Amino acid sequence: MAPAMSDWSALPMDLVNLISQGIDTEIDLIRFRSVCCNWRSSSIRKHHLNILPFEFPLFKFRSLFDSIINDNTIPFFCYLSKCSFFLIKPPHEQQQTLIRHRPWLVRIRQYSNGKTQILNPLISYQSPFDSLHSIDFNKLSVIHLGTDFIVHDDSLLYDYMYPEKIVAFTGNEKKPIVLGAFTTTSKPILLKCSNENRNGIPVMTAWFEDICIFKGRPYVVHKTGRTATLGLDDFTFELVAESLVSGGGDIKFLVESDGDLLLVDVYESIGFDLMVNVLRLDEKEMRWVNLMSLGDRVLFLGNGCSFSASASDLCVSKGNCVIFIDDAILNFNFENILYGNCIFDLVEGRVSPLCDCPEYFNLFWPPPDWIVKRS
Template sequence: MDEKVEWCELPLELWPKIGKYLDKHIDILRFRSVCESWRSSISPFHLNSPSFPLQIPHPINSSIDAYLNKATLYLVQPTHASSNFQSFSKGYLIKVKESKNHPLHLVNPISDRKLSNHLGASPMVLNLLENHVFEVCKSYNVHSKGGHYVAVNKVVLFPNSTWINVENSVACCVFKEGRLGLMKHGYEKWKLVDENNFYYDDVIVFKGQFYVTDKWGTISWVDICSLKLIQYSPPLCGFGDKKHLVESCGSVYVVDRYYESEPRIRRRNHVGDLNHCAAVMGFKVYKLDEEWGTWVDVKNLGDRVFILGNSCNFSVSAKDVIGYQGNCIYFTDMFDVRMYNLQDHSFITIPFDPCIENFVWPTLSLQRIRGNNQFHASV
């Protein structure tokens, strides 16, 4: 038992078994980049993850083609081998939107807006041997062919593992008017969960299940077989106007958003978008104590950063990420990306993504080079 064996001397038949414990594509890419024997043990063409955009039924009109798009958020931490970024001790966030027909491109991690090219036409390569790349989360949104209105406020997909066929994945969404919908492979239309109620605000994947919150802050998980909701928490009874779910360090939080005026009249404007003209005036954060089944009013997040994005909510540590401040909530407010400080309740409007402000990153398209250890940025 005390004898040490080099990794490269392990029996070849073990490598495919080890590789299949890696669910995330970036981990498999790094695995295949180590050496020729590791690369040959897992073929990229045998992976079963769905190709995006994924065609799905339109939520309102079945005659319109709708598509589920995916973007992946990464934390990139330069190593000492990187001469360009060796002065940084922190990493940075990049969000990559994927498409089977077009090069990958960067989008803002909070607003999801495509980042424009302001650095010229010079391509740049992100070498995975010089950077540690970690997947933070995946996000999804629904678009329709021809720009038709899609009444989806939030959508999540589970499972989305490299080794899972798309036929085994399920999508869950919150429609604009607060309904909750479920979509499995082969469905001709979305099925409603709790179809008599229109008061759901957010949905996330937590502990391998869909968890939703209603306007009172009650969390339930979705039984995808019976299309029923199982109550998971007591009502929060927060007085805010919209509830957001955030998973952080293995615990679930509800972030209660307060508007200056009542925004819950869910009306569309002339272009079909939900008309929330009221500005945000504050947030309150609550943590669910699962052992006692009670809500804890959180006054300080420490070094944690909560990000309420347009397509996903997530949490990171400020000590790991450039440009983000701990004990703060980053969010979109009408057309702006803003930061709310929980300590002094102040707001700051951010004109562009914080990671762009603190270091030069090419806001160009990204094209993945299969089978090697690089992401390639090109116009």
């Protein structure tokens, strides 16, 4: 007689909570919470970085810097949504067949109330996939590529200033800390916010281009390429790289790739094609060094989040290219071709609209047949 199947939903909730506290990766927690509705509602989300509902302070548009340093100013608090980028691949048994199943690169938005929504990563405004209602991560091969945070749509107030980019990390006390980057103000600043201090603390007032998390610490790049990291003890900045010669290009992106911190330096000029240089941080020499090739890697650069993946994981023929998504770059060349979502080939030194490169464009749209049939 075959043994009876265990009813995992009948586990005591105290035990479910205890198990969930030991999970420290995004994918594993999603899979844990998708076992059944009891596990989803009972697992303690507040123990996990970047998952708990988080309030972020907003200040009036005209006096953002003065509002922050003025203790009498009461900010408006908004909730943040978490957007995660995943590369979803077929189950392993399907990957072993002779039929090639392309993966799907998708963005999933998680609201503070636990609701989730599947979005198109190529579009800056919210564009849900209405035909897909659920994805069972327990039955698929999933790679977590990156995460960003955005303000809830229902929190938007037009007389308030909103951060261009938000990142989250843990300090030495292992408590979540959120940094919001405001780069279009007269005095660009970073706002530090945690559950213990919700008012926000300005931690940097120099002009900067991008911010990212590398090895668990925030890194900020100046428009000249000068780069610093934020100390986790006193929240002061420590220089890690000097400026580029002549300051480099017009737009800079920071992105982690295969254990290295890269700087993507973009030269843009209306009427001409984009030019892109990729540099690697030499931590010992405290400088950026030119990177001649990305090898198998593909860089994805967006307004809120940048990440990388291998060409083999993406199931594309080659890497060594940079893909701009989320309308991170908007430029017209001399042929009046708009480069919004585009791809730059580092070997050929040429930029093309992403829609002209179906092998890469199809990573985002349309959803592959194998996942549509499963939803």
